[in-house]
Amino acid sequence: MFENIWGFVIIGGPILLAGALIWAMTHNRLSKRQQRESEGATKQLYAEQAEQDRERGTDPG
Incomplete structure (x- = not known):
């Protein structure tokens, strides 16, 4: 039973993490106007x- 859970954690965890990182990188961009x-403002x-x-x-100048 626990072997199946650990298999999912070891294989699915990095895939889920990579997906979350890719999603965050693509959705965290400013438009040209922004x-x-x-x-x-800076x-x-x-x-x-x-x-x-x-x-x-x-x-200082």
């Missing part, structure tokens, strides 16, 4: 931080 929005945050650093006199 990528542009994210990049724009650049804006960096610009704001750089301005704050200049105001405090801690700008």
Whole structure:
């Protein structure tokens, strides 16, 4: 009885894990619009931080 269960665990487990990883990789992608929005927001945050650093006199550049 337990031999059948272990066979499933040893063979089915990695197959199930691989399937879950493939599914996650294919469904965890941003659209082009989302990528542009994210990049724009990041650049804006960096610009704001750089301005704050200049105001405090801690700008490394």
